[in-house]
Amino acid sequence: MLHKTVGDRIFNVVNYILLSFITFACLYPVLYVIFASVSDPIQLQAHRGFLYKPLGFTLAGYKAVFKDSDIMTGYANTIFYVVVGVAVNMVFTILGAYVLSRKNLFWKKAIMIIVTITMFFGGGLIPFYLLVKNLGMENTRLALIIPYALNTWNMIIMRTGFESVPGELEEAAKVDGADHFFILTRVILPLSKAVCAVILLYYVVGAWNSWFPAMIFLRERQKFPLQLMLREILITNDTSQMQQGISMTVSGSGQFGETTAYRELIKYTTIVISTVPIMCFYPFIQKYFVKGVYVGSLKG
Amino acid sequence: MSLTGTERQLNKEAAAITVKTRRKVLEVIKKDFKHNWKVYLMALPVVAFYIIFCYGPMWGLSIAFVDFKPRLGILKSPFVGLKHFKNFVTDPYFGRLVTNTFMLNLWGLVFGFPAPIILALSLNEVVNKRFKRTVQTITYMPHFISLVVVCGLIRIFCGSDGLLNDIIAMFGGERTPLLANANLFRPIYTFSGIWQNVGWDSIIYLAAISNVSPELYESATIDGAGRFRRMWHVTIPSIAPTITILLIFAIGGMLGSAHEKIILLYNPVTYEKADVIASYVYRRGLQEFDYSYSAAVGLISSVVNFVFLWCANAAARKMSETSLW
Numbered sequence: 001m002l003h004k005t006v007g008d009r010i011f012n013v014v015n016y017i018l019l020s021f022i023t024f025a026c027l028y029p030v031l032y033v034i035f036a037s038v039s040d041p042i043q044l045q046a047h048r049g050f051l052y053k054p055l056g057f058t059l060a061g062y063k064a065v066f067k068d069s070d071i072m073t074g075y076a077n078t079i080f081y082v083v084v085g086v087a088v089n090m091v092f093t094i095l096g097a098y099v100l101s102r103k104n105l106f107w108k109k110a111i112m113i114i115v116t117i118t119m120f121f122g123g124g125l126i127p128f129y130l131l132v133k134n135l136g137m138e139n140t141r142l143a144l145i146i147p148y149a150l151n152t153w154n155m156i157i158m159r160t161g162f163e164s165v166p167g168e169l170e171e172a173a174k175v176d177g178a179d180h181f182f183i184l185t186r187v188i189l190p191l192s193k194a195v196c197a198v199i200l201l202y203y204v205v206g207a208w209n210s211w212f213p214a215m216i217f218l219r220e221r222q223k224f225p226l227q228l229m230l231r232e233i234l235i236t237n238d239t240s241q242m243q244q245g246i247s248m249t250v251s252g253s254g255q256f257g258e259t260t261a262y263r264e265l266i267k268y269t270t271i272v273i274s275t276v277p278i279m280c281f282y283p284f285i286q287k288y289f290v291k292g293v294y295v296g297s298l299k300g
Numbered sequence: 301m302s303l304t305g306t307e308r309q310l311n312k313e314a315a316a317i318t319v320k321t322r323r324k325v326l327e328v329i330k331k332d333f334k335h336n337w338k339v340y341l342m343a344l345p346v347v348a349f350y351i352i353f354c355y356g357p358m359w360g361l362s363i364a365f366v367d368f369k370p371r372l373g374i375l376k377s378p379f380v381g382l383k384h385f386k387n388f389v390t391d392p393y394f395g396r397l398v399t400n401t402f403m404l405n406l407w408g409l410v411f412g413f414p415a416p417i418i419l420a421l422s423l424n425e426v427v428n429k430r431f432k433r434t435v436q437t438i439t440y441m442p443h444f445i446s447l448v449v450v451c452g453l454i455r456i457f458c459g460s461d462g463l464l465n466d467i468i469a470m471f472g473g474e475r476t477p478l479l480a481n482a483n484l485f486r487p488i489y490t491f492s493g494i495w496q497n498v499g500w501d502s503i504i505y506l507a508a509i510s511n512v513s514p515e516l517y518e519s520a521t522i523d524g525a526g527r528f529r530r531m532w533h534v535t536i537p538s539i540a541p542t543i544t545i546l547l548i549f550a551i552g553g554m555l556g557s558a559h560e561k562i563i564l565l566y567n568p569v570t571y572e573k574a575d576v577i578a579s580y581v582y583r584r585g586l587q588e589f590d591y592s593y594s595a596a597v598g599l600i601s602s603v604v605n606f607v608f609l610w611c612a613n614a615a616a617r618k619m620s621e622t623s624l625w
Binding site: 049282 | 434
């Protein structure tokens with residue numbers, strides 16, 4: 001069936017090499033971090049070049065991180081923000097998508113205009129910050145949830161998903177006397193599991209990885225999400241505020257050289273423990289990605 | 301009579317309102333509300349969200365026209381007209397900010413934009429399903445890593461003891477902290493962005509490619525086209541509309557930028573190449589509390605962005621049949 005010419009074969013080989021290289025480039029930094037996170041910190045510090053396997057083996061970094069009350073507080077806070085925030089996101093998005101998927105609605109066009117304008121123009125960072133502050137939400141957990149209750153793109157994607165539910169099913173339900181709440185929860189939602197899964201994933205990933213709103217709105221450390229604690233460890237390189245676990249391991253490790261070695265080790269372990277949950281989550285929903293992304297981008 | 305019959309009637313009436321009298325319109329609105337009040341009940345929180353959190357800040361932009369005094373509030377602070385806008389245009393950093401924002405986007409357009417297209421085309425030529433699935437899963441992965449972690453990784457790998465310097469040293473180069481070199485900021489920013497998003501961004505092109513009719517490939521094969529020429533003459537023209545739309549978005553955003561990654565990566569040493577309008581707004585506004593001035597800068601940038609998007613769209617409409625509106 002396939003008559004391969006020489007040109008086609010060369011093309012094929014080049015193609016496989018290119019893809020293998022891209023895949024390696026995407027994977028290797030992650031592998032490096034995993035190897036480094038269980039390596040002996042002193043050996044790791046002395047090591048130069050690529051890592052092909054862990055150097056020695058120690059779980060000291062993980063032990064320090066799990067003992068650290070700041071990291072654990074951050075973890076618990078992030079779980080709270082993800083669970084509550086995403087629940088709010090889903091309710092708002094589903095309601096909005098249902099409204100915009102109605103066909104016979106006098107004010108639909110007006111609502112659509114209200115929504116569309118915000119996709120092209122916004123007030124910007126400073127007025128948004130001042131608004132949230134004036135609403136009294138500064139330094140409250142609400143500031144990370146209510147002002148981010150809805151993402152317009154996600155709502156449009158979900159609307160397109162809802163529109164693909166056959167109209168006859170709704171008509172039939174209506175004849176039987178079903179109201180809109182019944183149609184939404186018993187007809188539309190059960191038939192839109194794929195699009196709901198994709199949107200859920202988008203919101204979960206967004207909430208898990210979010211740090212900027214927390215940085216500008218929160219003042220107290222016990223409300224900080226994990227990403228903000230990570231920022232101190234990875235970006236500002238400041239573990240002085242950290243309590244117990246990390247700073248004890250870092251400063252209790254003796255000479256200056258060892259201190260920096262442990263500091264490096266802890267960077268790798270915190271990266272691993274903060275990233276693992278999302279990494280375990282996304283491959284399950286991967287088969288729906290194409291649908292979600294495609295629908296959202298071209299039919300918006 | 302079923303509800304649907306009434307609704308169909310309602311629809312007809314709604315279409316004809318332009319010629320009907322005002323009374324008729326009121327009647328339609330009443331009827332619509334009677335049938336759909338539960339939908340409007342659902343719309344209430346959503347519309348409230350938009351009005352408060354999207355239109356509220358637009359109203360709040362009025363702060364850009366006053367000298368904001370927290371004790372007086374926006375309305376009672378002295379009105380200064382366009383003072384802040386003039387100050388921005390004559391700001392010593394104005395040229396640098398505009399250039400940096402533009403250049404960073406240009407790098408993204410030149411290197412970042414084609415990357416997912418190439419990946420998608422390349423993936424499309426893979427026959428082995430398992431290999432294809434593996435490549436996809438792995439290249440999607442970086443998209444799910446948080447920005448804080450990605451920037452942490454960049455710091456680790458770009459440090460003077462980092463992996464990139466190890467490679468440079470292997471080839472006899474000198475070890476330098478790469479993030480402290482302003483000239484390297486654009487490549488580091490751009491290529492780490494490609495690393496993070498090339499797989500994810502290729503999804504949309506793969507979806508577009510999967511809609512290409514197999515008959516086109518068959519007839520091309522019969523005409524003697526090899527794999528490369530099939531890709532060039534069939535696949536690429538077929539996904540051109542998708543490319544155009546995404547290009548409009550990319551060009552439309554030429555003077556905008558996400559501040560989050562910049563804030564995590566830059567430092568005063570690299571400001572000369574790394575500081576963009578959005579990061580300047582953040583610094584002046586939220587670190588130096590110069591609310592009025594930074595709101596004015598933000599307003600200029602969103603207006604300019606909107607104009608850019610509009611022009612890109614108009615150009616696309618003139619040159620091809622694809623446009624956003």
